[in-house]
Amino acid sequence: MAEREHLRITGVHAVSALGRGADALLAGVLAGAPAFTPVRRFDTTGRRVTVAATLPEVGTLADELTDAVDRACRAAGLDRTHRAGAALFLATHGGPHSLPARPAGGGDTGPEVPALAGHLARRCGLSGRTRTYTTACVSASTAVADAAALIGRGDLDRVVVAAGYLVEPDQYALFDAGRALAADGAVRPFSAGRKGLLLGDAVVALVLESARAAAARGAPTVATVAGWGRAGDAYHPCQPHPEGHGLARAVEAALRRAGLPAAAVGYVNANATGTPYSDASEAAALGRVFGAAAGRIPVSSTKSVHGHALEASGLLELVVTVLTLGHGKLPVNAGWLGPDDTCPLDVITDAPRPAPTPHALTLNAAFGGANTALLVSAP
Known part of the structure; x- marks a missing residue:
């Protein structure tokens, strides 16, 4: 690769509690109204917390993923031939046990992972080349990084990433x-006063292509993936390193691959889950990478609106980032109550802001010290 040959996102589709489709997602995150409501999908009697960001009506995971993949392919303008040459990388929590409800009468709930990936590929007319990612909250972002690496070195022309x-x-x-x-x-x-995370629905798909393959068929460009990085800190089973070592290395790798200086980044869609320890660690990581400028880069975590979608979070937040960059607003x-001394960042709290540059980072972290950074640019 030219490792610096930027890769194109040519089609996206997303479903969350904010609604169905890219337009609903963009409108929801820019409105900034949290989608958390009482859980009706299952009984929460006896739980400390009884809210989440869920769709009122949802199908099985297999059906929702099939629809998302098909819609992303259609948005990218993929015909039957182009679909047949595309690999599928799937990030998900799992098969029947992750469905919102079992069908009445105990009917089929869909295939288990990793059979789900093959099932989706067949239903959507994709090639039989599939990968499945179940690595907690970096699953989807790891899938994107792998797809970008394989396309970049010429092993693949096109990958559909779904989560x-x-x-x-x-x-x-x-x-x-x-x-x-x-x-x-x-x-x-x-x-200040943050108490923790809340869960949320997300079913997302995007099409990632080499610049050559996209240009050959005159494909639209939603955004480019300019760089990516992954790093581990292995500090603690559940807690990240307090100084953010692993996440900082992931960001540095993404910048290096993109061939961009830290000063080019105009927005960070942070992993921040609203938990005291991990948010402070992420702020420390940004300080390690950006130095004094970390307090001047606009930062927000859209989990505050759509919730934490576990394995699907990385893809949902990537799509949020490219949509908002394309729209020119951050x-x-x-949920902001006030500043916390452990997080000295320029947090976007009142209203969406104009995007100062076309380049943004979206970050994710998972238990066990896994960290990812994706650097994207508006077309």
Whole structure:
């Protein structure tokens, strides 16, 4: 590769509690109104927290993913031949146990992972080349980084990256029992008084292509993936390094691959989940990379609006970032109560801001010290 040959995102589709489709997602994050409501999908009796960002009506995970992949392919203008040559990289929490509800009468709930990837590829007319990612909250961003690397070195021309998580009782119970969910029913990233995270639905798909393959068929360009980075800190099973070492290295790698200086970054869609320890660690990571300028780069975490979608978070937040860059406005960080000395950042709190540059980072982190950074640019 030219590792600096930017890769094109040519089609996207997203479903979240903000609505169905890219327009609904963009409008929701720019409005900045959190989508958290009482959970109706399953019984939350006895739970500390009883809210999440869920769609009122949703199909099985397999059906929702099929629809998202098909719509992203159509948005990218992929015909049957182009689809047949595309690989599928899928990030998801899993098969039947992750569905919102079992069909009445105990019918089929869909295939288990990794059979789900092959199932989706067949239904959507994609090639049989598939990968499945179940590496917690960096699953989708890792899939994008792998796709970009393989396209960049010429192994593939086109990859459909898809991700799905629908809020379900098992993970909900685990996060609630671990006291990770925000007892006050709001996600407040980087804010004083933040209490934790809240879960949210997300089913997302995008088409990533080499510049050559996209240009050959006159494909639209939603955004370019300019750089990506991954790093681990292996500091603690659940907590990131307090100084953000791993995340900082991931950001530095993304900048290096993109051939851009740190000063080129005009926005960070942060991983920030609203938990005290991890938000402070992320702020420290940004300080390590950007120095004194870290306090001048606009930052927000859109999890404050659409919730934490676990394995699907990285793809949802990537799509949010490219849509807002393309629109020229940066989304707010909802739930803000006031500054916290451990997070000395320029958090977008009042209203969307104009995007100062076409380049932005979207960051993700997972238990076990896994960290990813994707650097994207408006077309």
